[in-house]
Amino acid sequence: MSSSEPATKKQKTQEYVLYYWPGIPGRGEYVRLAFERSGTPYTEFNDGSKLLGILTNPKKVGHPTHFAPPALKLPSGRFISQTPAILNYLAPRLGLAGEKWVKISEKQKEGEKVEVGSEEYEGAEEERSTVNQLVLTALDLCNETHDVHHPVATEDYYEDQKDVSLRRAVSYRKNRLPKFLAHFERVLDCNPENKNGNTYLVGSRTTNADLVLFHVVSGVEFAFPIRVAALRKSGKYDKVFALKERIENEGGIKEYIESGRRQPFSMGLFRHYEELDAEE
Amino acid sequence: MSSSEPATKKQKTQEYVLYYWPGIPGRGEYVRLAFERSGTPYTEFNDGSKLLGILTNPKKVGHPTHFAPPALKLPSGRFISQTPAILNYLAPRLGLAGEKWVKISEKQKEGEKVEVGSEEYEGAEEERSTVNQLVLTALDLCNETHDVHHPVATEDYYEDQKDVSLRRAVSYRKNRLPKFLAHFERVLDCNPENKNGNTYLVGSRTTNADLVLFHVVSGVEFAFPIRVAALRKSGKYDKVFALKERIENEGGIKEYIESGRRQPFSMGLFRHYEELDAEE
Structure with missing residues (x-):
């Protein structure tokens, strides 16, 4: 690769x-x-x-x-x-923009034409925008998680801004992380396609939004294991964590993880510093 | 409105x-x-x-x-x-995704059909993605400018994190802001359509990328007038500032500004705190 x-x-x-x-x-x-x-x-x-x-x-x-x-x-x-x-x-x-785009792709494979501006196309583009919206919010959580260990200057070492990281981590653990998780739990909760216990952010199939949220939650759990354990235990974000477990076992992703090609978290975007983590 | x-x-x-x-x-x-x-x-x-x-x-x-x-x-x-x-x-x-999408829209107005997946459509989507990419980078500069006055906790007052803001502002003024401006100057410089002195980020017409960069540079200039004056004077970012002046005078935007409906910067994303600004 x-x-x-x-x-x-x-x-x-x-x-x-x-x-x-x-x-x-x-x-x-x-x-x-x-x-x-x-x-x-x-x-x-x-x-x-x-x-x-x-x-x-x-x-x-x-x-x-x-x-x-x-x-x-x-x-x-x-x-x-x-x-x-x-x-x-x-x-x-790649079939990750929602059901409506998948249907367009299937039609095209069968030689049918879909016109730009048709009702079908417009609906698919709206759904694609919803996926994009959720991807962007999950990436905002990724960025805020990164900024906990680099709150002053991206070009400086963590050790040179650790005093501020300790302060920012308090706000992150107490306010920001629960706020993002509550948002995604609400989105999963109000998706009518999830009434049967499914955990899709959009419709009833995996999109980029699910994949990004899976990776962000994995990274946050790596960086803040104690805080995430407490949030798991609260039972308030069960659907978010269920989504993470679902993606881990989905076709393509399961094989990728098992292949050993998926690189472990270390000192990148998501970093574990013991002193930044706590139950609350 | x-x-x-x-x-x-x-x-x-x-x-x-x-x-x-x-x-x-x-x-x-x-x-x-x-x-x-x-x-x-x-x-x-x-x-x-x-x-x-x-x-x-x-x-x-x-x-x-x-x-x-x-x-x-x-x-x-x-x-x-x-x-x-x-x-x-x-x-x-809205005709702000680049020339290729504008051509598709013009065809549609004349009753011609454009098919999803056609070469024309694919080219337009690639250009739209380039516009999106540049919008995202300009918005990253907006976010970093905001974070200078809120480096610890978005929910707290500036006054409660001013000590850190003073530190972050040094990195922002010295490293981050020039890095972003240099990026956009390079993009304007290498656009073959700008050889005649134009200042378009993509192709030879205004896109969302130009509009967003215009507003971000305006906001940065409001927040850091002394630093921006020094960067203007350096002559290194002439095309970026020329883009800002161009958009200010373009159809639609000029009328919007003159109408008084455009709200002034104040205590929002872009804020002016004297103590955070300096020549270097």
């Missing part, structure tokens, strides 16, 4: 190529999960010494250049960066 | 309704700019005492509920929240 040759501008490839840092799941993992769940072939370019040099060079990536990894090289040769933009681009193509 | 009656679930409207806080431009402004630039009718629901109660109640907004404003009620009755999701939904409909 790794390639050593940087692909260059407008050079067409057969596959998607993910450009991301080596050694951590990081934000690249959200893109990987979409590929793994849908069984879509992809390769990775992860030479950390060349990554930024490529992504900020218009001679390598064309226009526009990119602020930071992850970036995805599409089969057309175009690069897209920004995790939510990549996921929203991929969603309808 | 304001409506006192909350629209409810599945109730179809003729127009878009923006749900946002009263009294500040805030994140709602990014949505307003898209409507104003494109001359699209919209109304606002801005009763701050009812806003969260509506957006978090499935009986009012259907599934899913929302984490925070802004939310947009579509003519279909569906609500979408999360600024980048709203903007990405609107972009092709």
Whole structure:
């Protein structure tokens, strides 16, 4: 799953190529999960010494250049960066934008045409936007979790801002984390398709929103095991945790985890510092 | 531009309704700019005492509920929240997703059909994703600017975290702000359509990316006037500032500003605290 040759501008490839840092799941993992769940072939370019040099060079990536990894090289040769933009681009193509887009894809496979602007298309685009919305909120939780260990300056060491991290962790554990979990529990609770006990954020099939929330909750649990244990025990967020367990065992993801290719959390976005964790 | 009656679930409207806080431009402004630039009718629901109660109640907004404003009620009755999701939904409909989507819309107006999955459609979707990517990066700068005055806890007063704000402001002024500006200057610089002196982030027409960057740079200039004056004077970001001046004078936006309806920056996302600003 790794390639050593940087692909260059407008050079067409057969596959998607993910450009991301080596050694951590990081934000690249959200893109990987979409590929793994849908069984879509992809390769990775992860030479950390060349990554930024490529992504900020218009001679390598064309226009526009990119602020930071992850970036995805599409089969057309175009690069897209920004995790939510990549996921929203991929969603309808990988069957992860909701039921309505899946139906359009099935029609197309049978040779039927679907017109841009048709009622069917408009409905699918609205559903895709709902998935995008939920992905963005889950990624906001990811960002806030990261900012607990880097509240002052991303370019400085944790140790140099630990005094502030200790303060921010209190607000995170007490207010922010429960607020996000309560939001997602409410969304799962009011999805009419979940009346039978299902745990889909949108409709009755897995979307990017489920995959992203799964990974964020996993990361938060890695970083704050004591706090998450207490929140689990409260029984207030049962559907959120059930969603996490469901995704872990779904086709594509189960195999990915068992393969050992899924990199463990360590010192990336989600970090475990004992002193930042507590029951409340 | 304001409506006192909350629209409810599945109730179809003729127009878009923006749900946002009263009294500040805030994140709602990014949505307003898209409507104003494109001359699209919209109304606002801005009763701050009812806003969260509506957006978090499935009986009012259907599934899913929302984490925070802004939310947009579509003519279909569906609500979408999360600024980048709203903007990405609107972009092709308002002519703000790039040239390729505009061409598709023009064809449709002439009664021609465009098929989902056609080469034309795929190209337009890639361009839309590029716009989305740039919108997301500009909004990241907005978020980081906000976090300077709230680095510890969003729920606490600035005065209670001012000690940390003073530290974070140093990193923001010295590292983060120039990094973002350099990124956008590079993007403007390498756009082949800008060789004639134009300042478009994508292609040769205004997109949501330009509108968002315009507002973010305006907000940063309000919050950090001394630092921005120094960065202007450096001459390193001339295209970014030229983009801001261009948008201020473009059709729709110029009229919006002159109408007095555009709310001034105050104590919202972008805040001016003298002690956080400095030349370097």
